[in-house]
Amino acid sequence: MTQFIVRRLMGMAAVLFAVSVIVFVVFMVVPKQNPAQTLAGKNATPLLVKSIEEEWGFDESLPVQYGTMMKKVFTGELTSYKPRLPVSDRIIEGIPATFSLTIGAAAIWLFFGLLLGYLSAIRAGGWLDRVLTGVSIAGISLPVFLLAPVLIYVFANKLEIFPNGQYVEFGEDPVEWLKHLILPWITLAVLSIGFYSRVLRSNMLDVMNEDYVRTARAKGLSERQVMTRHVLRNSLIPVITLFGLDFGATIAGTAIITEVIFSIDGIGNYAAEAVAKFELPPIMGVALYGAFFVVLMNTIVDIVYAYLDPRVRLGETAAE
Amino acid sequence: MSSAPLLSVAGLRVGFATEDGIIQAVDGVSFDLQPGEVLAIVGESGSGKSVTAQTMLGLTRANNARIEGSVALAGEDLTAASDEEMRRLRGERIAMVFQDPMTSFNPVYRIGSQIVEAIRAHRPDTSKGQAEERVVELFEAVGIPNAEQRVDDYPHEFSGGMRQRAMIAMALALEPEVLIADEPTTALDVTIQAQILDLLGDLNRERNLATILITHDLGVVAEVADRVLVMYAGKVVEEGTLDEIFYDPQHPYTWGLLGSLTRIDRPRPHRLPQIAGSPPSLLDLPEGCPFRPRCPHEFSKCSQYPGLEARVPDSPSHRDRCWLGPEEKREKRLVEGQIGLEAPRQGQQA
Numbered sequence: 001m002t003q004f005i006v007r008r009l010m011g012m013a014a015v016l017f018a019v020s021v022i023v024f025v026v027f028m029v030v031p032k033q034n035p036a037q038t039l040a041g042k043n044a045t046p047l048l049v050k051s052i053e054e055e056w057g058f059d060e061s062l063p064v065q066y067g068t069m070m071k072k073v074f075t076g077e078l079t080s081y082k083p084r085l086p087v088s089d090r091i092i093e094g095i096p097a098t099f100s101l102t103i104g105a106a107a108i109w110l111f112f113g114l115l116l117g118y119l120s121a122i123r124a125g126g127w128l129d130r131v132l133t134g135v136s137i138a139g140i141s142l143p144v145f146l147l148a149p150v151l152i153y154v155f156a157n158k159l160e161i162f163p164n165g166q167y168v169e170f171g172e173d174p175v176e177w178l179k180h181l182i183l184p185w186i187t188l189a190v191l192s193i194g195f196y197s198r199v200l201r202s203n204m205l206d207v208m209n210e211d212y213v214r215t216a217r218a219k220g221l222s223e224r225q226v227m228t229r230h231v232l233r234n235s236l237i238p239v240i241t242l243f244g245l246d247f248g249a250t251i252a253g254t255a256i257i258t259e260v261i262f263s264i265d266g267i268g269n270y271a272a273e274a275v276a277k278f279e280l281p282p283i284m285g286v287a288l289y290g291a292f293f294v295v296l297m298n299t300i301v302d303i304v305y306a307y308l309d310p311r312v313r314l315g316e317t318a319a320e
Numbered sequence: 321m322s323s324a325p326l327l328s329v330a331g332l333r334v335g336f337a338t339e340d341g342i343i344q345a346v347d348g349v350s351f352d353l354q355p356g357e358v359l360a361i362v363g364e365s366g367s368g369k370s371v372t373a374q375t376m377l378g379l380t381r382a383n384n385a386r387i388e389g390s391v392a393l394a395g396e397d398l399t400a401a402s403d404e405e406m407r408r409l410r411g412e413r414i415a416m417v418f419q420d421p422m423t424s425f426n427p428v429y430r431i432g433s434q435i436v437e438a439i440r441a442h443r444p445d446t447s448k449g450q451a452e453e454r455v456v457e458l459f460e461a462v463g464i465p466n467a468e469q470r471v472d473d474y475p476h477e478f479s480g481g482m483r484q485r486a487m488i489a490m491a492l493a494l495e496p497e498v499l500i501a502d503e504p505t506t507a508l509d510v511t512i513q514a515q516i517l518d519l520l521g522d523l524n525r526e527r528n529l530a531t532i533l534i535t536h537d538l539g540v541v542a543e544v545a546d547r548v549l550v551m552y553a554g555k556v557v558e559e560g561t562l563d564e565i566f567y568d569p570q571h572p573y574t575w576g577l578l579g580s581l582t583r584i585d586r587p588r589p590h591r592l593p594q595i596a597g598s599p600p601s602l603l604d605l606p607e608g609c610p611f612r613p614r615c616p617h618e619f620s621k622c623s624q625y626p627g628l629e630a631r632v633p634d635s636p637s638h639r640d641r642c643w644l645g646p647e648e649k650r651e652k653r654l655v656e657g658q659i660g661l662e663a664p665r666q667g668q669q670a
Contacts, residue, residue, distance in 0.1 A: 211418060212423065214418065215418060215424045217410070218379060218415070219437070219438035219493075220408060220412055220442055222407060222441070223403075233426075233428060234426065234428060309428055310428060310474045
């Protein structure tokens with residue numbers, strides 16, 4: 001186990017290093033324009049450009065610039081260009097909103113995805129299964145940028161049940177926090193509900209044909225026990241894996257569109273802003289933050305997987 | 321053998337509706353099982369032997385299945401029982417051991433806990449501790465060494481033979497009246513096969529456990545069975561005592577099965593004989609005797625399917641479905657190459 005964790009930490013460091021290099025290279029090499037020029041504006045004097053270059057170190061060689069930037073990342077001194085604000089502060093400020101959004105949405109999509117998938121599977125071929133299949137496919141086909149405006153139009157503008165955006169701190173007013181998040185949660189969850197219910201359904205139908213399910217019936221378990229303890233339990237293993245990866249990816253940035261549409265001041269919104277202004281330090285900060293969560297969730301998935309399936313053992317060389 | 325049968329199957333027919341038509345997997349099977357008896361059901365894949373067994377447990381009940389005839393356990397008709405009644409009976413009164421011990425346990429639970437689950441499904445007031453003690457006893461009874469430790473192992477930590485022993489332990493957990501073993505040795509090494517068969521034989525003798533052994537291997541049958549039922553295309557084509565089937569087989573299909581056994585009491589043939597062709601599709605059975613296309617002794621009468629009747633003089637329990645007379649059969653068998661053991665052991669039954 002210790003060996004596994006050490007290996008994983010090293011892997012994580014390698015991934016983060018690779019991500020930082022790629023982001024840096026893309027930013028520095030691709031635009032073919034001096035970033036100082038961009039910062040100085042269209043009508044800047046050469047003198048101004050020069051002073052900006054010196055100030056930010058754009059005149060240094062790329063490896064040196066990369067080194068300086070990484071040093072700033074680790075000391076938390078990374079700042080955006082204009083206005084000069086510490087990147088880490090913005091990310092930390094954005095975390096409550098982004099986490100409220102993604103964790104809530106993940107709980108909803110996991111719960112409803114599994115519920116619909118389970119019902120669909122135990123009634124496979126029946127009318128309930130057909131209805132749920134239709135609902136799931138509709139959910140999968142609905143893009144966020146369409147669903148979100150429709151929800152806002154119907155529930156915020158017409159019916160006025162929910163506010164049309166913004167984020168309220170939980171500590172400030174839990175009821176408002178909930179009200180403000182319901183539409184974004186639904187927006188973010190609908191696609192995954194459809195997807196997860198399809199995946200669980202098909203896994204369960206596969207598992208139902210396994211010999212050990214027949215054994216479970218032959219020993220006299222009730223249909224409900226067979227379905228939950230044997231079919232569902234074994235079908236969940238791949239779904240949990242998928243969930244870990246999706247959840248990591250959502251925290252890391254899938255929520256960008258939702259955050260922007262609902263004006264939630266989270267990390268996704270910050271990322272969108274940074275890309276729009278084409279500023280390297282915030283892009284770097286957000287990319288590393290995202291990569292960190294993706295890798296972290298991957299590691300957690302591996303640990304949980306070994307717990308769910310005893311045939312998988314971590315950190316041991318395969319004996320069989 | 322005049323006592324009331326423990327299990328009585330009469331005119332059992334099981335059909336499955338598929339897109340291509342109705343598959344009549346079992347077509348009029350009848351037999352009685354006495355307490356303490358070992359009955360072997362023999363046939364190739366697709367002969368309906370497994371479906372017969374699973375129907376006895378109610379495992380073939382499905383929307384597309386049509387089940388006719390009756391299965392009576394101690395006089396009680398199981399085909400009329402509700403699903404809940406069937407559930408209570410499974411494992412408790414009729415238990416089943418399946419073919420592939422590798423896939424018949426759930427890989428994510430410890431073996432012991434899967435047996436505890438079976439016990440507690442029927443005896444909910446048994447405590448977990450009591451059930452676990454019982455599992456250790458069962459493991460010892462079926463010859464699993466270090467029973468105390470092994471109950472906490474996962475299925476993948478067991479070898480194939482040990483897993484089949486554990487499977488048998490699970491089947492015995494509630495002391496059933498009937499044990500159905502569906503190809504219990506097919507997935508195992510030959511040496512392990514012999515051990516498992518010995519175990520089944522011991523259990524049958526020691527516990528007087530009525531056993532139905534389903535197999536395609538007459539070699540397995542020879543070791544443990546009292547009586548044999550040979551099935552082909554959903555029907556019983558021959559039935560009789562072990563001696564009747566081995567010493568005086570009546571149906572050419574049985575000859576084929578016997579002929580394809582390896583024998584250590586004969587010179588080794590260059591090539592092991594096999595039955596020509598393959599079993600017919602149940603959707604498109606030939607008219608008359610379904611074995612006709614593969615049978616070297618086919619003649620005009622075979623376009624009608626004979627009933628299952630006793631044709632051998634003085635052997636009322638020996639019945640078959642072949643038009644040939646017993647004497648003709650004996651000649652043809654000799655010509656075909658010494659199928660069956662020589663010299664029917666007449667007058668040796670005493």
